[in-house]
Amino acid sequence: MNMALFKIKAADQLIGSNEKYVVGGHSLGGAMAARYANQTKNKNMQGIFFLAAYPDEKGRLDHKDLAALSITATCDGVLNWKKYREGKKYLPANTTYDSIAGGNHGGFGSYGQQKGDKKATISNAKQQEIIADDLIKWLKKIE
Numbered sequence: 001m002n003m004a005l006f007k008i009k010a011a012d013q014l015i016g017s018n019e020k021y022v023v024g025g026h027s028l029g030g031a032m033a034a035r036y037a038n039q040t041k042n043k044n045m046q047g048i049f050f051l052a053a054y055p056d057e058k059g060r061l062d063h064k065d066l067a068a069l070s071i072t073a074t075c076d077g078v079l080n081w082k083k084y085r086e087g088k089k090y091l092p093a094n095t096t097y098d099s100i101a102g103g104n105h106g107g108f109g110s111y112g113q114q115k116g117d118k119k120a121t122i123s124n125a126k127q128q129e130i131i132a133d134d135l136i137k138w139l140k141k142i143e
Contacts, residue, residue, distance in 0.1 A: 022045070072084070075104040
């Protein structure tokens with residue numbers, strides 16, 4: 001199985017020592033990206049993004065000088081909203097938040113309906129367009 005959960009530091013193999021970069025992920029991938037960001041000593045990491053995700057205590061970033069973006073969707077029936085709200089305390093103070101009206105958990109990817117998810121009221125393409133726009137705007141701010 002090739003999951004972020006089992007290879008948190010796998011990003012090190014992809015990141016050059018002189019490159020500025022951000023990390024991030026959707027759902028569990030976002031939580032594992034936070035753990036990576038918490039553990040890395042690489043000073044070139046500029047930020048982290050969360051797509052329907054949040055850090056836990058092992059991925060706390062409130063002590064890091066990083067740009068952060070958190071995007072959720074109003075029809076997300078998979079995200080544990082209580083843990084999401086609790087996880088906000090582990091994010092940098094300057095975190096940017098957005099909520100996609102009508103989007104759901106599955107709309108962050110293209111893998112179809114997921115057990116427990118709510119029906120989206122916008123198309124998957126529209127949700128991904130909003131995500132891409134949010135990410136581009138955020139990345140431009142931290143260039």
